Amino acid sequence: AFSCREQPIFSTRAHVFQIDPATKRNWIPASKHALTVSYFYDATRNVYRIISVGGTKAIINSTITPNMTFTKTSQKFGQWADSRANTVYGLGFASEQHLSQFAEKFQEVKEAARLAREKSQDKTELTNPALNITSHQVLPSPIISSNGPGEDKLFRSQSADVEITTEKERLKKMLSEGSVSEVQWEAEFFSLQDNNNKLVAALHEANANVDQWKKQLAAYQEETESLRQRVAELESQGAHDSSSENNKEELNQTLEELELLIKAKDEEIQMLKSQKCSRWEAEGEREETLQKLQELEARNAELERRLHLAEQTLAETLAEREKIQNEVTKVAEIMDVKIFELSEIRQGLAKLVES
Numbered sequence: 001a002f003s004c005r006e007q008p009i010f011s012t013r014a015h016v017f018q019i020d021p022a023t024k025r026n027w028i029p030a031s032k033h034a035l036t037v038s039y040f041y042d043a044t045r046n047v048y049r050i051i052s053v054g055g056t057k058a059i060i061n062s063t064i065t066p067n068m069t070f071t072k073t074s075q076k077f078g079q080w081a082d083s084r085a086n087t088v089y090g091l092g093f094a095s096e097q098h099l100s101q102f103a104e105k106f107q108e109v110k111e112a113a114r115l116a117r118e119k120s121q122d123k124t125e126l127t128n129p130a131l132n133i134t135s136h137q138v139l140p141s142p143i144i145s146s147n148g149p150g151e152d153k154l155f156r157s158q159s160a161d162v163e164i165t166t167e168k169e170r171l172k173k174m175l176s177e178g179s180v181s182e183v184q185w186e187a188e189f190f191s192l193q194d195n196n197n198k199l200v201a202a203l204h205e206a207n208a209n210v211d212q213w214k215k216q217l218a219a220y221q222e223e224t225e226s227l228r229q230r231v232a233e234l235e236s237q238g239a240h241d242s243s244s245e246n247n248k249e250e251l252n253q254t255l256e257e258l259e260l261l262i263k264a265k266d267e268e269i270q271m272l273k274s275q276k277c278s279r280w281e282a283e284g285e286r287e288e289t290l291q292k293l294q295e296l297e298a299r300n301a302e303l304e305r306r307l308h309l310a311e312q313t314l315a316e317t318l319a320e321r322e323k324i325q326n327e328v329t330k331v332a333e334i335m336d337v338k339i340f341e342l343s344e345i346r347q348g349l350a351k352l353v354e355s
Helices: 096-119 123-127 158-278 283-354
Strands: 006-019 027-029 035-042 047-054 057-063 077-082 087-092
Touching: 006 096, 035 096, 047 096, 057 077, 077 096, 158 283
Parallel strands: none
Antiparallel strands: 006 027, 006 035, 006 087, 035 047, 047 057, 077 087
16 A cells, blocks of 8 residues: 655656566556656655556556666666566656656665665565565554564554554555545646647647748749739730731731732733744734743742742741740649649648637
């Protein structure tokens, strides 16, 4: 049983294990979650104990003696053997720092237990497990004086012994329940403190994520605005291209007229060539006809050159229009992607605000 005069001098959180009594090699977890493990000092007996309570059950109740040794087996795990409990306890900590603090406190408490043992006049009670009295034993009650281990004895009647023993058992039970409740409250306090630290850390992380999302959202909005401006420019170019469409129709009409004119001139040339044979005799008319024919051929060449230039201009106009259309399509696709990402970020912010 725990004494109400025991005071916690150091507490930490750790996962508790006990050695498998069958194999003496494997570890058996004593609880599913981390428990509060505390060093207690019993002022009445001048002893130190390690206590850990899970629910209403004492998982660890180990009295520290000078011959005990706490061993670090890894960066976050340590163990010690308790001959009274006939077991080996193991503790798994969250960090190497927690393990070091527990090991340092173990060494301090062990030294204090050694000093207390040297000063104590009743060494047998601390070292001999056979003298430990359980709460269910009824003794004939020799009373041990403060000066020695039983030199002065007062004998009482059997009925008085039974009455005094019953009263002692009742008091021990009350003190035990009070001490267990105190340790349970302390364990609950540490658990709530850990949960609070975790919630604070999660809140800081969420705030950091919100700030990052806000920056990303602002960047996306700026990029979206620039894309909108680009689309407006391309649309204005598209409107300009509509006027180019009208120019293209005019060019097509002009080309048709030139083709008709060339066709008419070709017919005229053919007619002149046919007339040239019949007028071969008239030299003057022949020279005039040849000159006219040369003029027509020169004009025909000029018309063909103009036709070629018009066709080249039309091809360049069509290519430029197709390029602008492709660029508008590409920018529209980029805007669709950015708008989709922007909607996802807004949904994420909305969920975060709701949570």
